[in-house]
Amino acid sequence: MDELYPPIPVRADGMLDVGDGHRIYCQEAGNPRGKPVVVLHGGPGSGTAPMTRRHFDPEAYRIILFDQRGAGRSTPNAGESLSANTLWHLVSDMELLRERLNIERWLLFGGSWGSTLALAYAETHPSRVSEMVLRGIFTVRQRELDWLYRGGAANLFPAEWDAFLEPLDERQQEDPLAGYAELLHSPDRAVRERAAIAWSVWEGATVALLPQQSFVNQYANPQFALTFARLAVHYFQQGAWLEEGQLIRDAGRLAGIPGVLVQGRYDAVCPPITAYQLHRAWPGSTLKLTESAGHAVTDPGILAALREATDGFR
Structure with a gap:
């Protein structure tokens, strides 16, 4: 963890009413007169974490974090309601937050699902983006969803895949995404929790290059x-409300925005082909393939590559 800056406290926080009955939790740290950066968490649904403030030089950066709709301390929680919660709602929330904080342009920093949101925002509002630092690239194409949720990654994690399928009956196993949607909307809370834990533990089991029980334990927490x-x-059932291949198709809109793509060579959650194809479609992007890493931010080489990028953009 030497590649991270020391822990820093939150300087200000609060709730922002974004409409549709949603209020998102936001926080700020670092130098209030520094270079603005907004951190986009993964999932969707994982929420902000104190460690993500440590990717940035606190003397140089004004660090903004927020819990996306339904996640973390934002209300209502996704366990209660999924109404008015789409990718484009999140893009609009980011614009409202930027305006509320009187920021002209900001650096976008996100990994996994956070990279999806960053790309959607930047392709919609390119004039508001100074640079981008993205990790474990995910664009919600059908091939990416099929890899993780329809048997691709099962070739690497067969026992874990069996555990993922275990809550589903034979019919539901034909389309695990649809099957899990049924279970997660069951009126029986025990059924919902069992399905949620199995879904989450699948990602916890595949996220790191080498198995780490701490990830599995974190993802198995029923509330999370x-x-x-x-x-x-x-x-994912809605393809994130994107046209198929949209984020890579429209990457030309990012021309003039410097970007660094940090990708683990052995990422079993978001395989490197997506980062490579995005890099080829995005003029001015740099692809940093770390040779001893999977998807986890703490895998070897990932933190160092992220710090090199954020230090470079100071």
Whole structure:
């Protein structure tokens, strides 16, 4: 963890009313006169974490974080409601937050689902983006969803895949995404929790290059799992409300925005082909393939590559 800056406190926080009955939790740290950066968490549904403030030099950066709709301390939680919660709602929330904070342009920083949101925002509002630092690239194409949720990654994690399928009956196993949607909307809370934990533990088991029980334990927490699973299935069943291949197709809109793509060579959650194809479509982007890493931010080489990028953009 030497590649991270020392822990820093939150300087200000609060709730922002974004409409549709939603209020998102926001926080700020670092130098209030520094270079603005907004951190986009993964999932969807994982929420902000104190460690993510440590990717940035606190003397140089004004660090903004927020819990996306339904996640973390934002209300209503996804376990209660999924209404008015789409990718484009999140893009609009970011614009409202930027305006409220009187920021002209900001650096976008996100990994996994956070990279999806960053790309959607930047392709919609390119004039508001100074640079981008993205990790574990995910664009919600059908091939990416099929890899993780329809048997591709099962070739690497067969026992874990069997555990993922275990809550589903034979019919539901034909389309695990649809099957999990049924279970996660069951009126029986025990059924919902069992399905949520199985869904979440599948990602916890595949995220790191080498197995780490700490990830599995984190994802198995029932409160975390229910939010994480309900939001993920809600978004992925709809392809995140994107046209197929849209984020890579429209990457030309990012021309003039410097970007660094940090990608683990052995990422079993978001395989490197997506980062490579985005890099080829995005003029001015740099692809940093770390040779001893999977998807986890703490895998070897990932933190160092992220710090090099954020230090470079100071």
